[in-house]
Amino acid sequence: METGITSVQQLAQNQGIKVEYNNERNDILGMDDFFKLLTVQLTSQDPLKPMEDTEFISQMIGFSSLSEMEKVSEEVQGLRQMQSSYNAQMLIGRAVSATGSDGAIVEGIVTRIVRDGDEMVPYIGDQSISIASIKEISS
Secondary structure: OOOOHHHHHHHHHHOOOOOOOOOOOOOOOOHHHHHHHHHHHHHOOOOOOOOOHHHHHHHHHHHHHHHHHHHHHHHHHHHHHHHHHHHHHOOOOOEEEEEOOOOOEEEEEEEEEEEEOOEEEEEEOOEEOOHHHEEEEEO
16 A cells, blocks of 8 residues: 555544645655654554565665765765865965956966855956866966
8 A cells, every 4th residue: 555645644633643744845854744644654554464574674664764865975075175265265366367357368377266265266457257167277
């Protein structure tokens, strides 16, 4: 028997479990959400055909793996930002040749780096350039 979210919510309400509706979209399920669904699943299963414990274990392992992968992804993103910052800082005092936003070639010494959101933006004098637009770097 395939069970959708609405039928799980209905079963939960029938068992006296409070179901809260949230109109805001939230794509992240937490460990609490998992255990609430697991509780509803346990209380609404057929007593003559109980769910195998191996099914519970595989669900928990899958959820745990997903949670760990999300943590690893966040850490990798942090490392990327640090590497980008380091790479940009290495440009200070170096002569670069880049394509400006207007398509013209901009040449000069990088005088400063400014963080714009998650991106590091090098400046040649008062003109900003994109790191991706740099064609040549020399000392």
